[in-house]
Amino acid sequence: MTHPASSPFDDIRRLITTMPGPDEAAIEAVRLRDRQLTKPTGSLGRLEWLAEWLAAWQGKSNPTVDRPLVCVFAGSHGVTAKGVSAYPSEVNRQMLENFAAGGAAINQICAAYGLGFKVFDLALDMPTGDITETEAMDEKACVATMAFGMEAIAGGTDLLAVGEMGIGNTTVAAAIYTALFGGPAEHWVGRGTGLDDEGLKRKVAAVEAAITRHRDHLNDPLEILRRLGGREVAAIVGAILAARLQRIPVVLDGYVATAAAAVLHAVHPSTIDHCVAGHLSAEGAHQDALARLGKIPLLALGMRLGEGSGAALAMGVVKAAAAVHRDMATFSQAGVSERLS
Numbered sequence: 001m002t003h004p005a006s007s008p009f010d011d012i013r014r015l016i017t018t019m020p021g022p023d024e025a026a027i028e029a030v031r032l033r034d035r036q037l038t039k040p041t042g043s044l045g046r047l048e049w050l051a052e053w054l055a056a057w058q059g060k061s062n063p064t065v066d067r068p069l070v071c072v073f074a075g076s077h078g079v080t081a082k083g084v085s086a087y088p089s090e091v092n093r094q095m096l097e098n099f100a101a102g103g104a105a106i107n108q109i110c111a112a113y114g115l116g117f118k119v120f121d122l123a124l125d126m127p128t129g130d131i132t133e134t135e136a137m138d139e140k141a142c143v144a145t146m147a148f149g150m151e152a153i154a155g156g157t158d159l160l161a162v163g164e165m166g167i168g169n170t171t172v173a174a175a176i177y178t179a180l181f182g183g184p185a186e187h188w189v190g191r192g193t194g195l196d197d198e199g200l201k202r203k204v205a206a207v208e209a210a211i212t213r214h215r216d217h218l219n220d221p222l223e224i225l226r227r228l229g230g231r232e233v234a235a236i237v238g239a240i241l242a243a244r245l246q247r248i249p250v251v252l253d254g255y256v257a258t259a260a261a262a263v264l265h266a267v268h269p270s271t272i273d274h275c276v277a278g279h280l281s282a283e284g285a286h287q288d289a290l291a292r293l294g295k296i297p298l299l300a301l302g303m304r305l306g307e308g309s310g311a312a313l314a315m316g317v318v319k320a321a322a323a324v325h326r327d328m329a330t331f332s333q334a335g336v337s338e339r340l341s
């Protein structure tokens, strides 16, 4: 029997088999302390679950959010030639300048909640291939971009938010969802930055053309990423994997960041157990995508901005969950009477 030639994706697949699982002892320690805190049992709802989730994936019974970091990955997309966005691709570079000057929405959210913020330019001047006609990336470039995404957290953090900037990337995200989950392109396509009706038709046609063009190669999630994805999506895949290996929980941003998580989920569902959905985007079928990944979003604010904004807002909630668990008084410390039965 002949073996297929080894491919750059093999290293990624191997990495996925070595990922750590949840720290059950840390979860138990959080539950034990939670029962002693001055509140009716269960009254903090999902905040209690968040403290357990942080402990499970940080691998420590006293979970922290001391160095939260928002990473935004920026890429440009050949498919924009098909008229699939309401804005031109030059906005990518202009928004990177805006991020650097502190003028974007994400800058203000990070400042309000005390979050670190880093932006990564993924060859913005070199758009990916137009997915309706060719592959977005070759395998080497795709893996190199994943590796770049892995390096994003090298400076250290204890909670990572992943977001993106890339005119046209709701088209590539819709193509990824269509390839992974099936169903008509219309179901997965939304208006992105605010497409009009004619633009929406072009966007559906572009996703349909991309699926037709690549239809014989859509069995493997990493091939779907390479053929239909974008550099920012590949980098987010890398960042999610690296975070898992370094025991850093991850908050996902909206429709596009979730497409990266969906690729990993399709490789193996447990690969994204350390990820929480920051928010429900107003874009397309984000709700359906999240449901298929088994994720319940923390927030639903009707946002569809991207640039990590929904995840950053959710980080405020996660930060509060850690502070509540760490700093509340116990019944005995505060002299508050405990439950009767």
Ligand SMILES: O=C(O)c1ccc[n+]([C@@H]2O[C@H](COP(=O)([O-])O)[C@@H](O)[C@H]2O)c1
Residues within 6 Å of the ligand: 084, 085, 086, 087, 164, 165, 166, 167, 168, 169, 170, 171, 191, 192, 193, 194, 195, 253, 254, 255, 256, 257, 281, 282, 283, 303, 304, 305, 306, 307
């Ligand atoms: O994250 C989301 O849910 C989201 C929804 C709609 C638009 N966006 C942002 O808008 C850009 C993509 O929109 P479009 O219409 O150019 O495909 C890109 O920069 C994303 O960050 C992001």
Ligand SMILES: Cc1cc2nc[nH]c2cc1C
Residues within 6 Å of the ligand: 087, 091, 095, 164, 165, 166, 193, 305, 306, 307
């Ligand atoms: C102005 C602008 C800001 C953005 N931030 C994320 N995606 C964006 C798209 C546009 C068009």
